[in-house]
Amino acid sequence: MAKVGRKPSAKREAILDAAQAAFLEDGYAATSMDGVALGACVSKATIYAHFASKDQLFAAVIQRRCERESVFQAPEGLPDARTALTQVARRLLGLLLSPEALAMYRVVVSESMRQPDLARAFYESGPAAGKAQIAEIMAELARRGALTLSDPWQATDMFIGMLRTDLFMRKLLGLPLREDQSPEQVIDTAVDIMMRAYGPVRPPVA
Template sequence: MTKTRTRSKPSAKREAILDAAQRLFLDEGYAATSMDAVAARAGVSKATIYAHFEGKDQLFAAIMHRRCEASFVFATPDDSFDAAKTFTTYGERLLTLLMTPDALALYRVVVAESVRTPELAQAFYDTGPTRGKAAISASVVRLQDRGELVAEVEPMVIADQFIGMLRAETYHRALLGLPVGRPLAETVAAAVQTLLRAYGTR
């Protein structure tokens, strides 16, 4: 059965703060965006921002978390799915999210600012890549327990290699603003096929 979770409805002010911060981060850059500017754009006081977020890094992490939750990218696929369908589901969700214009723009912000602001890089890594690998790794464990994947390889290694294949040619071309000729479905299918050839037991 597909797992569901009950989510509390986010407050309007919190959503306004996140919307304003995301737009400023994309337009002005992380370092140039002040909490005063976020407050002005969101139409709230700076005290209201700090009531929700301790600092800019937590604010950025919340933006990343919201995007991932909205796309259900880390939601566990149905337990009845076999290995091919499980990885295809994760791959389609993840690559679709990564290829959106805002996701590409946010990643460019992180890369540009990471040396000067390592807390931003850490917030991004913890909220995005770390959570993604953990989610896929949990499904790998389930598939190993069912005998569909070899048990001798660490689940996190399999998850990391799968994500690496998804973030290859198609994603890199999009990140650089170059034309993307290969359909996303083909990239996902090739990654799943390669993974199952390497670690599948059926």
């Protein structure tokens, strides 16, 4: 069996690729090792030479997919808060609505109770990492005086929540979108609320 340290074996990568496609497409239980072997042009025994079990193959797939993407660098230059938040929201909502992210979310959520380690890995590398990066941008905007907020983490939580609304739910469930639903409209509304709530010019508290 291959060691834990990287073994950039071609077959191993082919197995992981085929397994990822199958798991994300069909879910954990509906994916068979025979199918993965077929997709990777490899015998089933070869899979077991690299991965001890279906569980561990699944874990390797999820872990590999968790080790990447983030890319919420602080907006270039010194844009105003509205522009900065809009850029961040576009990036995040685009990511959330991508077919790969939705498939990943479905399969991890469905297996989270049976594979707690995977649930944590996904959470840390996905939602938690994204939140941390956006919170840092929020904090920077607050330092510049572009936003007035006491807790960037709380504000970030709410901001992200406002992006995962009905549009996200429908995509997640595979339902068609209503005509008047668009990511841009969600983004505009969310940013608008953030600016009303935390914009630099705040109404005197009643």
